[in-house]
Amino acid sequence: MSTSSHELRALRQEITQQLSQLDARLRDVEEQLSGGGNDARENSHDAGVTQLKLPADSNAQDLWALNELGKRYDQPAVMFAGTAETEGGPVMWQYGRFSEHLKNTDAFAVSPALEAIAHPIRLTLLLAIINGTTTSAKLAELEQVGTSGQVYHHLSQLNAAGWIRSVKRGQWEVPASKIIPLLTIILAAQE
Structure with missing residues (x-):
């Protein structure tokens, strides 16, 4: 029985997602074991202030994600989740991740990944790749991305930061583990 490349890609993405989820769960368990539990209300900033950004057709009882987050963890935490085709x-x-961990992030460690997508041409290339334009030649044909040399430079920067990877010569993909984080950053930037 032969397995198609589409089936292999889907299987690879599923395995990658499962490994990443297990990695995140392991880090959370390690943080819980080493950090102890703090009362979220005692350590929160402006604990009585809530800022809601809900769709127009929502009501205040639609905070199911925050409700579940509060039930699951005994200390402040930040999470994101999503689906995409x-x-x-x-x-x-x-x-x-726990909020305390994020507040103590080494800015120099995360800056390269953020810098890579802060450039409008690199962000344009990332979105084009997610939307199916995956070859260097087709990416170079996009408006406002510059010369093919400039496109290769931007692709190299994205690759070095881990936002894309080469599938084969001249063809790129955004790893499944980066798609929802990228869309989350875009969502946060729109607020």
Whole structure:
């Protein structure tokens, strides 16, 4: 029995997602074991202030994600989750960390990944790849991305930061584990 490349890609994405989810769960368990539990209300900033950004057709009782987050953890936490359809198939992702860990992030460690997508041409290339334009030649044909040399430079920057990877010579993909984080950053930037 032969397995198609589409089936292999889907299987690879599923395995990658499962490994990433297990990794995130392991980090959370390690943080719980080493950090102890703090009361979220005692350590929160402006604990009585809540800012809601809900769709127009929502009501205040639609805070199911926050309600579940509060039930699951005994200390402040940040998480994101989402689904997306891509050329390679559906992507589902969730990730979370304790707020205290995030507040103590080494800015120099995360800056390269953020810098890579802060450039409008690189962000344009990332979105084009997610939407199915995956070859260097087709990406170079996009409006406002510059010369093919400039496109290769931007692709190299995205690749070095881990936002894309080479599938084969001249063809790129955004790893499944990066799609929802990228869309989350875009969502946060729109607020």
